[in-house]
Amino acid sequence: MxxxxxxxxxxxxxxxxxxxxxxxVEISGVGATQLPITIARFRDEDKSSQAISAIVRADLERSGVFRGIDVPGVMDETVQPVFAEWRSRSADALVTGSVTRLADGRFDVRYKLWDVAKGTDLGGQSHAVTVPDLRLAAHRIADTVYEKLTGEKGVFSxxxxxxxxxxxxxxxxxxxxxxxxxxxxxxxxxxxxxxxxxxxxxxxxxxxxxxxxxxxxxxxxxxxxxxxxxxxxxxxxxxxxxxxxxxxxxxxxxxxxxxxxxxxxxxxxxxxxxxxxxxxxxxxxxxxxxxxxxxxxxxxxxxxxxxxxxxxxxxxxxxxxxxxxxxxxxxxxxxxxxxxxxxxxxxxxxxxxxxxxxxxxxxxxxxxxxxxxxxxxxxxxxxxxxxxxxxxxxxxxxxxxxxxxxxxxxxxxxxxxxxxx
CATH class of the missing domain: 2.120.10.30 (TolB, C-terminal domain)
Structure with a gap:
């Protein structure tokens, strides 16, 4: 050999x-065209063992298709964003969400994807997972966001x-x-x-x-x-x-x-x-x-x-x-x-x-x-x-x-x- x-x-x-x-993950380089996206910190994700929003952002940035836009504070999926505010921050898309501990010990991970440029709701999902599957839930969110915005299947999960x-x-x-x-x-x-x-x-x-x-x-x-x-x-x-x-x-x-x-x-x-x-x-x-x-x-x-x-x-x-x-x-x-x-x-x-x-x-x-x-x-x-x-x-x-x-x-x-x- x-x-x-x-x-x-x-x-x-x-x-x-x-x-x-x-x-x-350490990401370097700049692509010719990257979609600016904000992954807001999910409500109560600090009460779980994984930083869900950080995993989603790292996945999307690693693809080379997206450029993360920093944002302070927490936003959950139930709050409609003020699109003009997000456009002023140069974000074309926004992901919000929450992490809730269920009575059986699992976590309900929810998210919603917003098209900031068009001011529309692109839908969301809920994943009820055990603690070992929290990272997998984050990767699946990144896959869905990637596919919604590019039309191609993601590989993060x-x-x-x-x-x-x-x-x-x-x-x-x-x-x-x-x-x-x-x-x-x-x-x-x-x-x-x-x-x-x-x-x-x-x-x-x-x-x-x-x-x-x-x-x-x-x-x-x-x-x-x-x-x-x-x-x-x-x-x-x-x-x-x-x-x-x-x-x-x-x-x-x-x-x-x-x-x-x-x-x-x-x-x-x-x-x-x-x-x-x-x-x-x-x-x-x-x-x-x-x-x-x-x-x-x-x-x-x-x-x-x-x-x-x-x-x-x-x-x-x-x-x-x-x-x-x-x-x-x-x-x-x-x-x-x-x-x-x-x-x-x-x-x-x-x-x-x-x-x-x-x-x-x-x-x-x-x-x-x-x-x-x-x-x-x-x-x-x-x-x-x-x-x-x-x-x-x-x-x-x-x-x-x-x-x-x-x-x-x-x-x-x-x-x-x-x-x-």
Whole structure:
């Protein structure tokens, strides 16, 4: 595989991380056009364990579509705003709400969205949730606001998986899309790399070195039950799900060099689909399931190729530069994200698969593991900043970036989960 680092996105420590190790959001950059929006502080949200309005605002700002307008005080959903006042503050939209503790211990989270420019009520919702689901309620509010105002589906209530390292303690974590909350899915003193979500979001495939060799496992996200899928002679790595969830593509060395194979999600005998003299690895299916993109050095240096999903002739995709790896395909199949080496730097780039136009998105030097959000509007990736391994999200034009800051942990190998939570 084309890993450049000793820590690639590794396995997990024996304990779930403490709250102090959670993330906070730091947003930088300015988009060409952003809708100014005010998220007023919800009435009585301070009586719950989560700052609902702050979570909603951070979600919307991270999308790159919205610019938050500060406002003092509290506003609940029952009060009609004075639109002229909000227009004078340059807000085009306003979100108000409340958080009420119910007799059974749950919280009733309510909100309303107002179109300030038109002076109209765009509706609202109520979510009755337990304490652990307060953050999810906030993310779902942000999703609804995003969809109401853009016409596109939001991704804030989806999940991501990533790997943290603290010394020799590695943890595979599943969290909200902003990197907070969630759970430790696996803890190990040995590396875990290459997590991959099943299309229905119920399972994760990954590579664990817990038996002192690379073995591909599949784990049920809810129950934690897991099973080894590929434990053949040599190395077993780089799992990727087919869009229908019925099979996985992966890289095996069971017959010598690293080559691509297909196998059932239940395991069994793998079927080899590449037969090159080079190293073939990092497979990923196209969204329609008809093609597999992968990395190969069959032409001399690592480049991205594609071929029919069942095997066949491979076509080279990347030609700019001598080293291009880690393909990720947008949900609409139009955009390829990948890591390109430029000198001694590794940078996130995209390619329009129709025109071949490439765009460099970052100015960092050690980017890895790009993964598209399920709506195709954001990318998450790993990089190095301030002497730490960190996670970032970026808009597709590279103008709005969000750094998810951890507390003393190295974080790698992010992958964005599907809709359907």
């Amino acid at each position: 084309w890993q450049r680092r000793a820590f690639l996105g590794a396995a997990s420590a024996a304990l779930a991380l403490p709250a102090a190790a959670q993330f906070r 989806t999940r991501i998986a990533y790997v943290t390292r603290a010394g020799r303690r590695f943890t595979l974590r599943i969290t909200d899309a902003d990197g907070e909350g969630g759970q430790a899915a696996l803890a190990s003193p040995e590396p875990i790399i290459s997590p991959a979500w099943s299309p229905d979001g119920r399972e994760l495939a990954y590579v664990s070195f817990e038996t002192q060799k690379a073995v591909v496992w599949v784990q049920d996200v809810s129950s934690g039950q897991r099973r080894p899928i590929a434990n053949f002679r040599g190395s077993n790595s780089a799992p990727a799900w087919s869009p229908d969830g019925s099979q996985l593509a992966l890289t095996l060395t069971r017959e010598g060099g690293s080559q691509l194979y297909l196998m059932s999600r239940e395991g069994g005998t793998p079927r080899r689909i590449t037969h090159s003299s080079g190293i073939d690895t990092e497979p990923v299916f196209s969204p329609d399931g008809k093609q597999i993109f992968f990395v190969s050095d069959r032409g001399g240096g690592p480049q991205i190729y594609r071929m029919p999903a069942g095997g066949g002739n491979a076509e080279r995709v990347t030609f700019s530069g001598s080293y291009n790896i880690s393909p990720s395909i947008s949900p609409d199949g139009r955009l390829l994200a990948y890591i390109a080496r430029q000198g001694n730097s590794f940078k996130l780039a995209t390619m329009d698969l129709g025109s071949g136009t490439t765009t460099q998105l970052t100015d960092t030097t050690d980017d890895e593991s790009p993964s598209f959000a399920p709506n195709g509007k954001l990318l998450i990736y790993a990089t190095r900043a301030g002497g730490r391994d960190v996670l970032m999200t970026t808009t597709l034009d590279g103008k709005i970036k969000t750094r998810l800051l951890s507390s003393g942990l190295d974080v790698r190998e992010p992958v964005w989960g599907p809709y359907g939570r």
